Amino acid sequence: MTATFVGMPPFPEAARQALADTQLRANLGHATATIRGKRARVVAEVEDWEQLRLAGAAIKDNTLLHLDEHLLRLEDSLTAQGVTVHWARDAAEACAVVAEVARSHGVDEVVKVKSMATQEIGLNEALAAEGIAAWETDLAELIVQLGDDLPSHILVPAIHRNRAEIREIFLRHMAAAGRPAPDDLSDEPARLAEAARLHLREKFLRARVGVSGANFAVSETGTLVVVESEGNGRMCLTLPEVLVSVVGIEKVVPSWSDLDVFLQLLPRSSTGERMNPYTSTWSGVASGDGPQEVHVVLLDNGRTRALADEVGRQALRCIRCSACLNVCPVYERTGGHAYGSVYPGPIGAILNPLLRGVGVDAQTDSLPYASSLCGACFEACPVRIDIPSVLVDLRAQVVDAHRASAHRLPKAEAVAMKAAALAFGSGARLGDAEKAAGLVGRLFGQGGRRRLPGGRRLLGRLPGPGAAWTDARDLPAPPTESFRAWWKRTGGGRS
Amino acid sequence: MVTCVNDAMFPDTGKAVVRLLRRLGVDVEFPVSQTCCAQPMVNTGYLDEAVPVVRNFVEAFAGYDAVVAPSGSCAGSARHQHSIVARRSGDPALAEAVAAVSPTVYELSEFLVDVLGVEDVGAYFPHTVTYHPTCHSLRMIGVGDRPIRLLRAVRGLRLVELPEAEQCCGFGGTFAVKNADTSVAMGSDKARHVGETGAEVLVAGDNSCLMHVGGLLSRQRSGVRVMHLAEILASTEDAATPKEHPVDAAHDSTEAAR
Numbered sequence: 001m002t003a004t005f006v007g008m009p010p011f012p013e014a015a016r017q018a019l020a021d022t023q024l025r026a027n028l029g030h031a032t033a034t035i036r037g038k039r040a041r042v043v044a045e046v047e048d049w050e051q052l053r054l055a056g057a058a059i060k061d062n063t064l065l066h067l068d069e070h071l072l073r074l075e076d077s078l079t080a081q082g083v084t085v086h087w088a089r090d091a092a093e094a095c096a097v098v099a100e101v102a103r104s105h106g107v108d109e110v111v112k113v114k115s116m117a118t119q120e121i122g123l124n125e126a127l128a129a130e131g132i133a134a135w136e137t138d139l140a141e142l143i144v145q146l147g148d149d150l151p152s153h154i155l156v157p158a159i160h161r162n163r164a165e166i167r168e169i170f171l172r173h174m175a176a177a178g179r180p181a182p183d184d185l186s187d188e189p190a191r192l193a194e195a196a197r198l199h200l201r202e203k204f205l206r207a208r209v210g211v212s213g214a215n216f217a218v219s220e221t222g223t224l225v226v227v228e229s230e231g232n233g234r235m236c237l238t239l240p241e242v243l244v245s246v247v248g249i250e251k252v253v254p255s256w257s258d259l260d261v262f263l264q265l266l267p268r269s270s271t272g273e274r275m276n277p278y279t280s281t282w283s284g285v286a287s288g289d290g291p292q293e294v295h296v297v298l299l300d301n302g303r304t305r306a307l308a309d310e311v312g313r314q315a316l317r318c319i320r321c322s323a324c325l326n327v328c329p330v331y332e333r334t335g336g337h338a339y340g341s342v343y344p345g346p347i348g349a350i351l352n353p354l355l356r357g358v359g360v361d362a363q364t365d366s367l368p369y370a371s372s373l374c375g376a377c378f379e380a381c382p383v384r385i386d387i388p389s390v391l392v393d394l395r396a397q398v399v400d401a402h403r404a405s406a407h408r409l410p411k412a413e414a415v416a417m418k419a420a421a422l423a424f425g426s427g428a429r430l431g432d433a434e435k436a437a438g439l440v441g442r443l444f445g446q447g448g449r450r451r452l453p454g455g456r457r458l459l460g461r462l463p464g465p466g467a468a469w470t471d472a473r474d475l476p477a478p479p480t481e482s483f484r485a486w487w488k489r490t491g492g493g494r495s
Numbered sequence: 496m497v498t499c500v501n502d503a504m505f506p507d508t509g510k511a512v513v514r515l516l517r518r519l520g521v522d523v524e525f526p527v528s529q530t531c532c533a534q535p536m537v538n539t540g541y542l543d544e545a546v547p548v549v550r551n552f553v554e555a556f557a558g559y560d561a562v563v564a565p566s567g568s569c570a571g572s573a574r575h576q577h578s579i580v581a582r583r584s585g586d587p588a589l590a591e592a593v594a595a596v597s598p599t600v601y602e603l604s605e606f607l608v609d610v611l612g613v614e615d616v617g618a619y620f621p622h623t624v625t626y627h628p629t630c631h632s633l634r635m636i637g638v639g640d641r642p643i644r645l646l647r648a649v650r651g652l653r654l655v656e657l658p659e660a661e662q663c664c665g666f667g668g669t670f671a672v673k674n675a676d677t678s679v680a681m682g683s684d685k686a687r688h689v690g691e692t693g694a695e696v697l698v699a700g701d702n703s704c705l706m707h708v709g710g711l712l713s714r715q716r717s718g719v720r721v722m723h724l725a726e727i728l729a730s731t732e733d734a735a736t737p738k739e740h741p742v743d744a745a746h747d748s749t750e751a752a753r
Contacts, residue, residue: 018674130614329663333680370674372667372681373538375634392576395540396583403543417536421544424499425551427528434503452713454720468675473682473710476504483502483509487525493513 004125004152008340010366015334024160028335028446031159038272039380046268056265057384058315059258060250061130064307070219070252071298077222078296081284086297090297094246095126097297100209101244102132106207110240113233115213116154116320117299119247119342123211133136134211135177136205137232139196146173152336152344155270160335163187171196177204194451200232208239210291214247215319216262217296221257223283224296227266227276234280243291249318250307253434262319265382270321302355311393312354318385324377324387330370339367346377348391358394358403368394412465427484434482441478452476496573498702499531500753501723502589505702511527511729518729519611528742529555533580534572534719540667542583549580552594562600563609566701567632570602574729575635590635602632603725604641604700614644619732621651625694627708628684641698642724644693647725657697658688664674666707679711689719697721706730 006089008014012405018024022133036185043049063070075085088094104109110127112134124134124145136145140158144151147169151157158166170181170192179202181195212233224245226233237243253259267276285294309312325331325345335346340363343350349367355363370392377387399414423433452458457477462470469475487493497509509525516523534549552573564570574597581590586698609736626646646654665671665681672678685708689697697712699705702723705715711722 012674012676016673019553019676019680057628073581110654180550246599281662288512329665329681330674330677334677355680367668368540370677372630372663372665372669372670374630377631378662379634392538392540395538397540399540399542409634413539414541417544420531420535421541421547424533424548427526427530427551427555430499430502430525434520437503452709453718454722455704457687458713465672467711468672471675472714473707474713475706475710478504481506483506484525484527486506486510486529492523492525493510 002309004122004281005340008337008367010362010365011338011340011370012353012366013372014224014338014340015330016335018338021335023165023429024154024335025161025333027160028332030333031165031325033154039269039323039326040272040274042268042274046264052261052265053382053384055261055465056382057314057317057453059253059261060383061314063252063254064250064316067249067252067307071249073254074217074219074222074252077219077297078284079222081222083284083294083296086295088246088297088299088301090301091121093124094121094299094301095123095296097129097295098123098246099130099243100134101242101295102127102131102209105242107132107160107207109133109135109203109387110209110211110244111135111137111208111236112141112210113202113236114141114157114228115208115211115246116342117213117248118211121246121299121301123246127349135200135205135207137200137236138228139193139230139232142196142200143169146170147179148173151177151342152338153322153325154320154343154345154347155325160337163189163192163440168193174199188365200235202492204232204235205241207236207240209242209244209477212235212237212243212245214251215266216259217247217252218254218256218259219252221283223256223281226278226280228278228280229271229273229276231278232277237280237282238290241295242295244295244297245300246297248301250318266319269319269323269382302357305343306351306354309354312350312390314385315347315350315354315390317385318351319417321382323380323382324385327380328371329374329376330372334370339370346371346387346391347385350387350394352493353394353397354390358398359405365398365401368398386477416465431482431484434478434484437475437478438480438482438485441480442480450474496529496532496562496569496570497525498564500703500706502567504706505554505700505723508565508702508723508725511725512563512725515616515725515729516563518731519607519613519616521611523557526555532567532569532572532577533567534576537572537576537580540579545580546584546589549577549593550589552577553589553596556596556599557592558653561597561606562596563603563606564600564701565603567602567629567636567638568701568703570600570605571631571635573597573600574599578628578648598738602638602700605636606637606644607645607728610640615648616728616730618649618730619651619729620649622696623653623655623694624696624698624727625657625689625692626660627664627689627697627699627704628660629699629704632700633661638690638700645724645728646698652727653718655692655694657752659684660688664704664708666704668703671707678707682707684709686715687716690717695719696727697726698727700724715728 051436143158214224368426519696533545536545705721
């Protein structure tokens with residue numbers, strides 16, 4: 001079964017491992033550059049793109065402001081159409097609902113539509129513990145599941161794999177999960193897709209219970225919406241007798257005209273397509289057509305905690321398009337596993353701490369720092385989540401949490417920041433510090449013979465945290481005269 | 496506003512700004528009480544430590560027509576982050592002072608093009624140069640193509656395009672140390688693209704980013720130097736930027752004997 005992220009090290013350590021994986025670096029560099037290019041082309045052809053972004057953000061903000069009312073309306077609309085609505089405070093409650101539905105029908109397997117919410121709650125592992133196999137039917141999720149791997153991207157969970165690796169996974173592991181891959185399988189995309197198609201078709205036709213998430217939930221009509229590329233989702237949503245959908249409470253939109261905005265924003269931002277191939281919508285039970293027993297699990301699992309965060313609540317606008325991952329220079333090099341969550345990349349760096357809370361574990365607390373704050377994510381986000389600002393706010397929350405607990409504060413850093421606050425508190429004190437630095441520069445600079453291009457003297461290896469800089473980068477020696485000292489000596493540069 | 500990094504590490508950039516602005520007829524002052532914009536504290540999460548620094552900033556720069564910084568990042572910090580620090584302080588007087596000073600802060604190329612209305616600053620720099628738009632100048636304050644327009648007007652300068660120019664160099668403040676491996680991976684790609692251009696000089700509007708990429712270029716013995724935009728714009732036929740650093744050389748007996 002699928003591995004889990006439990007026990008992942010903090011980001012810097014996990015990133016170090018990923019950065020040394022040459023196959024991963026090559027696969028990611030190629031894949032993210034391709035999607036970035038596609039997205040840029042199709043976004044550029046929409047004249048009112050910025051207006052659409054503003055509209056998307058406004059709709060989400062307004063809905064989140066009255067989330068309680070919209071959710072009750074959604075529940076009413078769903079119930080009126082024969083849907084059983086369940087409310088789940090956390091992952092355990094949500095998993096228990098799905099397991100109970102499966103048990104009540106006596107099944108030992110379910111088929112799944114690609115869904116972030118079910119990944120988030122670890123549904124596959126929870127069902128496995130109950131003796132129920134949860135088969136992923138999205139091609140990339142199938143690759144991840146068969147390879148006993150972890151997803152590394154929201155939209156393209158097997159982005160870290162290339163087709164040669166996929167062929168290997170199919171040949172080795174498909175047989176244990178159902179119809180085996182043909183012995184003469186090549187790494188041509190069409191052959192790989194055909195093997196997956198034949199393997200999955202059996203599962204679609206056999207399964208009696210389907211499990212999905214939803215991209216959107218329209219409260220006025222009680223309609224769930226799934227947007228996808230492959231058509232496997234539609235198979236899962238229509239063939240089984242029973243359907244359970246796990247839906248984050250932030251997925252609600254008031255009306256179909258609101259949905260219109262997101263159906264324009266999402267495909268261009270995610271796959272770089274003008275429109276996604278399949279958009280499935282269903283409103284409860286339709287007699288004699290599709291699943292005759294329909295359940296919806298409305299999932300909190302930290303969302304109300306995020307909603308209470310004044311700066312961070314904008315993260316709940318997220319429509320899981322992955323545009324921020326594809327443009328992120330950090331993600332492009334480390335891949336998704338380093339973030340230790342099904343939500344990687346810039347959105348993961350804010351969403352995970354917002355859902356879980358900070359000051360509890362070192363892995364979560366490392367995520368807001370997993371960014372150079374370059375701002376490419378904010379620029380690409382179709383619902384204008386100001387990720388850099390949220391990251392900076394969360395960093396303050398991490399520091400404050402450690403301040404309050406008075407332990408586990410990275411001591412050298414805290415001391416350095418207090419010292420800097422003192423030196424930067426007045427120009428005179430900074431001048432003294434610079435004189436000391438100039439002295440250090442003279443002492444350390446005299447020993448080295450090497451010069452920076454352009455001729456300036458450089459420092460040798462620094463001790464302590466400074467080694468993290470000088471291990472890979474040269475550093476100029478501090479000048480013997482600071483600007484401030486020059487200004488004073490020359491009377492403002494006039495002598 | 497010279498910025499703390501330039502004051503302590505790159506005084507030649509500050510001197511170049513003074514030379515350039517005086518040449519263009521600007522009355523330049525350096526309030527000696529200035530220190531830092533507080534961005535290192537804010538971006539690492541130390542808001543309480545940022546409060547006295549922002550207080551010092553607004554006291555130092557109150558009452559000027561314009562506060563000009565040779566850094567998109569420090570200008571961005573003053574314009575976008577000081578209000579956050581003021582809110583944290585709970586001091587309405589500080590919030591008021593920030594609201595008065597923040598809008599007067601300009602990044603150098605903004606000040607030259609928008610306020611002074613010049614693109615040709617009378618500079619001469621006979622070298623092949625490539626330009627890296629730093630993230631905060633590009634995306635936080637939006638300098639757009641102003642630096643490029645200023646560079647195009649420099650006599651003798653040949654500007655070559657940097658591939659993947661808009662991708663971050665990986666500096667990121669304390670990110671460069673806290674996530675050193677990722678930072679270096681990003682910087683290595685930037686350095687590789689710089690090498691592809693065949694330029695002698697990599698120019699940018701932020702010395703912190705240049706210190707990072709320049710440190711990699713130096714470690715690789717690439718033969719490419721980094722220079723702040725201000726130093727190129729300050730260079731003229733009469734006073735081209737000297738090849739060696741005079742401050743450095745003055746205190747170096749080997750250099751003096753040569």
